[in-house]
Amino acid sequence: MRGEREKVREHYDGVAEIYDRRYGGEVGDRYHGHIRDHVMRCLPKGGDLLDLGCGTGLFMAHYMAEGGRAVGLDLSPEMVRAARLANGMEHVVAGTADRLPFQEASFDAVSSILAFSYVPNPDVMLREIHRVLRPGGRVAICTLGHNLFTAALPLVYRLGERVHWRRIGVGDFGEHYYTGKEMEELFASAGFVDVRVNRCSFAHVNLSKPFFDLARRAEPFVERRCPYLAFNVCASGTKQK
Numbered sequence: 001m002r003g004e005r006e007k008v009r010e011h012y013d014g015v016a017e018i019y020d021r022r023y024g025g026e027v028g029d030r031y032h033g034h035i036r037d038h039v040m041r042c043l044p045k046g047g048d049l050l051d052l053g054c055g056t057g058l059f060m061a062h063y064m065a066e067g068g069r070a071v072g073l074d075l076s077p078e079m080v081r082a083a084r085l086a087n088g089m090e091h092v093v094a095g096t097a098d099r100l101p102f103q104e105a106s107f108d109a110v111s112s113i114l115a116f117s118y119v120p121n122p123d124v125m126l127r128e129i130h131r132v133l134r135p136g137g138r139v140a141i142c143t144l145g146h147n148l149f150t151a152a153l154p155l156v157y158r159l160g161e162r163v164h165w166r167r168i169g170v171g172d173f174g175e176h177y178y179t180g181k182e183m184e185e186l187f188a189s190a191g192f193v194d195v196r197v198n199r200c201s202f203a204h205v206n207l208s209k210p211f212f213d214l215a216r217r218a219e220p221f222v223e224r225r226c227p228y229l230a231f232n233v234c235a236s237g238t239k240q241k
């Protein structure tokens, strides 16, 4: 039987070509842009960034537009290819986020957007991030949170797989959706300090446009007052000097 990692890789190889259509359209870009801004606010600008699970390089491009330099790593060779060819990212490698081919203290910032839920050993990934960060460097990870909506996803995805529903992110990959507390504990046990956890993105790209627009308007209120309803959780922390 194929391992989960192989399944995730094959899935993203298969959707690499259509990925930017989903997150580059009007709704997709507003959803992804909200997450990008959130992650960007947690990181130092203008330094050396490593983006893990970089996909087609959407966050790398954003970080570079703000004056930084970016290196990306992704499990899917086809996503790496799209980052290089479609989005002109020069420094992108294929690999897995829990075994980083970089020397210690190489980066000022590490980001990971919508990829952490796939990694089977998050503690190892966080220790690797800690190793490659320079002292004083900061990591920000935005991932699907454990909440009312995501509780039903494993079942939906299992059914989706049976009917060959081929859509970005849809598949039975044994993903883990995190609570804020779990993120906090994982960051702390990997040695990070000044750990902060927020919820991010109540409006989700899977909603039809009228519902997305409605949810987008309610987003600031939901994220402030009922954070457990937001889809994503965003955690950040610093490697001590």
Ligand SMILES: C[S@@+](CC[C@H](N)C(=O)[O-])C[C@H]1O[C@@H](n2cnc3c(N)ncnc32)[C@H](O)[C@@H]1O
Pocket (backbone or CB within 6 Å): 008, 009, 012, 023, 052, 053, 054, 055, 056, 057, 058, 059, 073, 074, 075, 076, 079, 095, 096, 097, 098, 112, 113, 114, 115, 118, 119, 169
């Ligand atoms: C939903 S996409 C997000 C891509 C990008 N971060 C973005 O925001 O557009 C998830 C990405 O995580 C990658 N991924 C999944 N497991 C991974 C792992 N163990 N190591 C590195 N990348 C991984 C997938 O190949 C895919 O490109």
